[in-house]
Each structure stands twice: as structure tokens, then as C-alpha cells.
Amino acid sequence: MDTPEKTTTQITTPLSKFEDSPVFNYINSLSPIKPVRSLHVAQAFHSLSFSSVPSIFTSPHVSSHKESRFLRRNNYTDASKPEFSSENGNKGCGGEVVTVDAAAQLYENSAELQENFDPRVSVGEPPNEHMKFALELPRTLKYDCDSPECDSTTRCGTQSGCLSELAGTSGSLVPLVMEAGQKGSSQGETSAEGIHQIEEKTEAAECDWESLISDAADLLIFNSPVDPEAFKGLMLKSVDPNAGFCASYNNMQEMQIIYPISSGEQHEMEDPSTQPGETIGLNQMNQVEENLDSNSKQNKCITSHPTEDVDNEAQTSMGVTYKTISNLHRGVRRRCLDFEMVGARRKNLDEASGSSSSVLENSNERTASTERSLVPIQIGSDSSRRSLPGIGLHLNALALTSKENKPIKHENLSSGMTLPSSAASFHSPSMGQELHDSLSLVPAERDMDPTENIASMAEDPSQASAYIASEELNQTSPRKKRHVLHKISLKRRLEGETEGCKRCNCKKSKCLKLYCECFAAGVYCIEPCSCQECFNKPIHEDTVLATRKQIESRNPLAFAPKVIRGSDTIPEIGDDSTKTPASARHKRGCNCKKSSCLKKYCECYQGGVGCSINCRCEGCKNAFGRKDGSAPIEMEGEVEDETEANERSGIGMISQKTSIQNNEEQTPNTKLPTTPLRLCRPLVQLPLSSTSKPPRSLLGIGSSSGSYVGQKYGKPNIIRPMTKFEKQYQSIPDDDIPDILQSNCSPTVGVKTSSPNSKRVSPPHINLGSSPGIRSGRKLILQSIPSFPSLTPHH
DNA sequence: GAGTTTGAAACT
DNA sequence: CAGTTTCAAACTC
Numbered sequence: 001m002d003t004p005e006k007t008t009t010q011i012t013t014p015l016s017k018f019e020d021s022p023v024f025n026y027i028n029s030l031s032p033i034k035p036v037r038s039l040h041v042a043q044a045f046h047s048l049s050f051s052s053v054p055s056i057f058t059s060p061h062v063s064s065h066k067e068s069r070f071l072r073r074n075n076y077t078d079a080s081k082p083e084f085s086s087e088n089g090n091k092g093c094g095g096e097v098v099t100v101d102a103a104a105q106l107y108e109n110s111a112e113l114q115e116n117f118d119p120r121v122s123v124g125e126p127p128n129e130h131m132k133f134a135l136e137l138p139r140t141l142k143y144d145c146d147s148p149e150c151d152s153t154t155r156c157g158t159q160s161g162c163l164s165e166l167a168g169t170s171g172s173l174v175p176l177v178m179e180a181g182q183k184g185s186s187q188g189e190t191s192a193e194g195i196h197q198i199e200e201k202t203e204a205a206e207c208d209w210e211s212l213i214s215d216a217a218d219l220l221i222f223n224s225p226v227d228p229e230a231f232k233g234l235m236l237k238s239v240d241p242n243a244g245f246c247a248s249y250n251n252m253q254e255m256q257i258i259y260p261i262s263s264g265e266q267h268e269m270e271d272p273s274t275q276p277g278e279t280i281g282l283n284q285m286n287q288v289e290e291n292l293d294s295n296s297k298q299n300k301c302i303t304s305h306p307t308e309d310v311d312n313e314a315q316t317s318m319g320v321t322y323k324t325i326s327n328l329h330r331g332v333r334r335r336c337l338d339f340e341m342v343g344a345r346r347k348n349l350d351e352a353s354g355s356s357s358s359v360l361e362n363s364n365e366r367t368a369s370t371e372r373s374l375v376p377i378q379i380g381s382d383s384s385r386r387s388l389p390g391i392g393l394h395l396n397a398l399a400l401t402s403k404e405n406k407p408i409k410h411e412n413l414s415s416g417m418t419l420p421s422s423a424a425s426f427h428s429p430s431m432g433q434e435l436h437d438s439l440s441l442v443p444a445e446r447d448m449d450p451t452e453n454i455a456s457m458a459e460d461p462s463q464a465s466a467y468i469a470s471e472e473l474n475q476t477s478p479r480k481k482r483h484v485l486h487k488i489s490l491k492r493r494l495e496g497e498t499e500g501c502k503r504c505n506c507k508k509s510k511c512l513k514l515y516c517e518c519f520a521a522g523v524y525c526i527e528p529c530s531c532q533e534c535f536n537k538p539i540h541e542d543t544v545l546a547t548r549k550q551i552e553s554r555n556p557l558a559f560a561p562k563v564i565r566g567s568d569t570i571p572e573i574g575d576d577s578t579k580t581p582a583s584a585r586h587k588r589g590c591n592c593k594k595s596s597c598l599k600k601y602c603e604c605y606q607g608g609v610g611c612s613i614n615c616r617c618e619g620c621k622n623a624f625g626r627k628d629g630s631a632p633i634e635m636e637g638e639v640e641d642e643t644e645a646n647e648r649s650g651i652g653m654i655s656q657k658t659s660i661q662n663n664e665e666q667t668p669n670t671k672l673p674t675t676p677l678r679l680c681r682p683l684v685q686l687p688l689s690s691t692s693k694p695p696r697s698l699l700g701i702g703s704s705s706g707s708y709v710g711q712k713y714g715k716p717n718i719i720r721p722m723t724k725f726e727k728q729y730q731s732i733p734d735d736d737i738p739d740i741l742q743s744n745c746s747p748t749v750g751v752k753t754s755s756p757n758s759k760r761v762s763p764p765h766i767n768l769g770s771s772p773g774i775r776s777g778r779k780l781i782l783q784s785i786p787s788f789p790s791l792t793p794h795h
Numbered sequence: 796g797a798g799t800t801t802g803a804a805a806c807t
Numbered sequence: 808c809a810g811t812t813t814c815a816a817a818c819t820c
Contacts, residue, residue, distance in 0.1 A: 508814065514804055515814045554805090591802065600817055601801045 503529035511536035512547040514558060522559055562586055563607035589614030597622035
């Protein structure tokens, strides 16, 4: 933030010098902002863009801070009135033009958001919805920040810009911005009044916030001016107990997001890039909070001195955002902590110790983070990759996906979590293994993206809904597809979700071995489980963690997602992987002998991915892609060939699903990070192992993140969260993915890590640069939500 | 719901 | 690393 403002100030002087020249006047007439922008872009870009974004997220408080900021600016114009930032803010916007642009972009984003939201709404999970919104908003904000739009806003430097951003972030705010911007521009100082009005509206909105949200969600309209505040409210509400796991998931994601931002602004903080994967870690969170606190303090100081350097102002504003964020985090934490606090602590400890074991846990978080981190990544670069979008549970996204769904139901809520939906995120596990910002899936994302559901469905061939959807999708236009997806998601929630989350039925493993799907997914067993002598419960956290570590020590990727997406870019896995429906592949490959890879016994099939070179299967007939490279999904012919098997197993559905996936893949934006796991079980997420898990490959996602960035920037759509589909696909793997993948992964190549068994695991590639199209390849699959194993660097 | 099949996970 | 055992999900009846 600072930079931008500075730029402005600097710029202003020079401008004054040249004001006289006709050329200058002409230029000015065109757009006052331009000059600033150019400067702004150059200088401030990295720091500002990020910082500005955060501000957007900030709650109302933020706005106040911003106001102060604006005032300062105004001060430049009007030194006399420092304190009425609100008023000044309007002026600042002077760059109405800018606001318009931003608004346009935002508008698009908002539209997408709305769509995304629909699913939730339909779902009708009130408590969660708030959470989701809160989560989503922040995410969207992040995205926005990353996106060019943000830049524009920052450029404006004026409050109006901020407002616009906020609006954009909220999704529907655009209208507000527009109004505010216009007013401000036209009225000049009087615009302050407009601001006040807005604020009042926002306040009122807050009061009605819940009702508004529900309504809005349904309508998908966030247009009211209030939105920003409403968001704030959401943010705050997110803390609500209802949030449950989903919240935790979301929190994670947000944390990640915040982290990067904070880092950007505060040098003190570690670079996000450096610790991308770990953002989730409690330690980091603590740091963030501390930073926020410090920022808040600074802000106070700053506010007192409006005239201070722009930097200070920026900091203050940032501080505010941080603060707000921190609040959110706190809320999240509580939720998360409730479940995972201990785990997190341990993780931290472990990390300190240097143990790598906990990759999984981290990975989960990372996955979520990755999704969000996308933004940061763009900016920085970095770290985002590490964090994979996966939702929490990494590993077995596949397993989770199906399971997750169920959990969600139980748990709660989460609606959002469909997911995991992920959060997967997600699948998402994304938190509910929903992943998916990531993550979410969080929940929010997941909820938002019908696609996720689809993806999850895809994972579960059995899901009829998927089938239906596929049919519809095939026929319909993208929009229709979306609708279909929404329907599906809803249906899923209604039906499948119940089924969705599977539960384990362990009798001898005590749910402490990978045999246990819950354990493998990184989640605690819940009531629905029929397990006996279950130790996979929060009560036995120590045991769970210890066991995890042990398993990880044996196989670092044990908890990594089994299915790695990615192939988009990634050739790694396989081979022909690209052909497979999803380009995703099973990290180790299957070893089927009798099922011909046509039944769920086959992990590849189960994960919705084709068999690859890594597979040692015999008589492979995997509908998603044969080991020999024969065409996968898309090939209807093949499917038909296998008609019998298909009929039995529902492969037919799969084929359709695949087609669907393809369609989505085609969609440009799909890239969004998948949500993490589904969060079906989010509630129960296991404590992450202390060690940070490497980010999940999701990054493949990670890569995606990078790609996301590109896309985002390149395209206004930016925000558009990936379709759930995409997310799932990506996320699936991601979700499960242990952070490791991400973290490790260097962006580049998928590192193949060899499992102890010598099985190769290919982490998702994280090429930041990967083009979206490539990613689309991820589509991979239905995936699972992958988790992301962390390819971590650990190893 | 019980029993069988299957292949991953765990163990040797 | 290969072979065997254990395990729980997937599947069948």
C-alpha cells in the first residue's frame, strides 16, 4: 500500500510541474489516474497490490482506516482535514475511471461469485453460508488483489479504489463502488457524504447481515452497498461456532492468504514465499496475529498522524486489514484449534524439531492455502505453490471425496463444506476435504463451485448425480452446465451427501493404519463410522499423531493424495496421462489383477484417473485411461467396449463424467485451485502432524496457482473460482495432498518421489506459469480431491 | 446383512 | 526388494 501512495505523492509533484503543458492537460483530462498508475504499477506493484487487497478484505474497520489513509491523500490536496478520511476517501477516488474499470472486472467476478454461491444457497445451510461467504469473500478478495484489478484499485490509491475493491471482493459490491465512485468523482469533497451514506448502509446491513446474506446468496446479488460491511460481518461471523470444521478449513485458507499479504506489507514477517507451505501452521498464524497486532498499533499511531509518510498509512491500512484478518483467523483458529489446536501445536513443535513427518497435516492446510495463496503466489511468487489447494485431508482425496461428502452432512455444516468438498476443497477437502481457497474447499469455494461436486461425483462413479450431470453438461452450454452442476451439487448434498461421507468400518486396525480411510484421509473418525476400538479420535490425538509420524517415517507420502492431478503439465506420472481424462494419475499406480481396473478395487479407477505406466495392473481396462495409453474417458468407444463392465460399475457414467470434466477443463478459468478436500469430515480433521507437510502437489495445484495467477491477471475472470469440478480435480489430489507436494515441489517439476516401496509418486507439477489450458488438463479427474501429498521437501 | 473378492497396506 | 499376511473396502448374493 505504501508504495502506491508514495508513488502518487511523488507523481503529483512532477505533474504539477508539467501541468502547464497542454499535453499534460490533455492527458489529465483523459484520466487523472493514469499518471499515477504508471508509477504505481512500477513501484508499488508488488507490495501494494498485495496490501491493497488485504484492505479489501478488511472489515468495516478497515474502511475506517482506509479513510484515514484517504484523508492523508486528501491532505495532499487538502492538508487541513486529516481526520475525515471518509470524506477524503471519496475524493481520493478521484480516479473514478479506475473505479469503473475495477468495477467492471469486479462485476464479472461478482457474477461468478454469485454463481458459485448459488449452490450453497440452494443447499440452504444457513449457518454455514455465513461462514462460506466470509471465506469466499476473502478469497475472492485475494484473487482480486492478485488480479490486475487490484492494481487498478491500488493505482487509484483513493478510497474509492478501495471501496471498489471491497465491492469487487464481495462480489456484488461493484454497484456500490460505481455509485460511490461516481458520487465521489462528481461531487468531489461532497462525495464524503456519499461515503457516509455508504457506511451507514453498511452498518444497517450488518444488522441485517444474516438475512441479507441468505437472501443475497439466493439471489447471488451482493450489490448492495452494504456488502463490504456485510462481508465484514461475515468475516466476524465466520468465527461462529457453527463454523465447525469448515471454519477451520476456511481459516486455514484464509490464514494462508493473509500470511502472504502480511508478508508483503510487513517486512518483519517472513516472506510468504519462503514459508508457503507452512502458512497454515499455528506458529505462522500466531506470527500473523502478532503482526496484525503490531500493525494495529501502528495504525493507531499512524492514524493519529495523518500526515505521516504514505508508508505509514499503508501500514495502517494494512494493519487494519490484518487485524480484520487476524480476527478471522482467530475465529478460524478457534474452530480449527478446537480440533486441531493440539495437532497444530505439535506440528509446530515437530517442525521445530525438524521432523518431516507431518507432511500430511500441513499438506492439508497447505492445500487450502494454496488455493488462496494463489494470489500471493502471483505476487510473490511463491509460496503459493507450496500450498496446495487441497483441503485438508490430503491423502486420499479419493477416498475422502466420497467419504467427505457424508461427513459434511453430519458435521454440519457446513454446508459449505460440501466438501469437502472439499475443500476441497475440497475435494476440498479442501475442508471438508473441502479443499479448497483453497481450499475450501473450502467450503466456500466448494460450495460455490458446483463443479466440485461434480468432481467428487466423478470420483465416485457410483454417484448417479454425476451421471445426470454429465449428460446435461454434454448437451448444454457452459452456463447450463453450471446450472446443472449446481443442481447436482444440491442433489448431492441432499442425497449423496448423506452418503457422501463415508465412514470407516475398521475392526482391527483401530483406525490407526492406512487401511482406515478416515485415518488415511487425515481426519478423525466420527460417529457415523462403524469402527471398533477406534483410536482415531481427538481424544487420542497423541496416539494418532504418533502413529502418523511413524507411518510417514516409513513412507513420507503415505498420506499424500493418491491421485495426483496434474498432469496438465505434468508428464510425470505417466505417461499417457495426458490422455487420461484427467491428466491426473495415481501416484503409485495400481496393481490390479482381477478387476481389470474397472472396479473400485482399483485405486486409479476409484480416483477417476487412468492407469499409467506406474501401474502394474494386468488386463487394464480402466475407463479413465488404460495403462497402455489407450484412450480414456473421452473415448466413448472404449467405454462401450467395456460395456459390461461399465454397466456394472457404472463406468458409463464415468465416461460421461469424463466428458463433463473435459468440458470444464475447457473452461478457461477452471484452474482455480481445487479445494481441498472435501471437507466432509472437516470436522474431524486430524491434527496435522506437526511437521509441515509439504504442500500438496496440488499445486499441481500449486502450479495451478501460478497459473491461476496468470489467468487471473490475464483475464478478469480471475476471480472465478475454479469450478468445483476443476477444483476437485485438482484439488482432489491436492486436497489429499499433503502439503508436501506443494511445498516440495518446486514449482517445477513434479518431483517424483519414490515411495518406500519404490513406487513412484509424482507430485503434481506446480508450474506457476502453466497455462490454464494446461491445467485444465487436470481436470483430471474427478478426482479426488486430492490431496496433496507433499512431495515435500522433506524428502 | 453375511459372505466373498479384491488389492492396498503392513509385515517378514 | 520380494513374498506373505493382514486388513477393510468393494462387491455379490
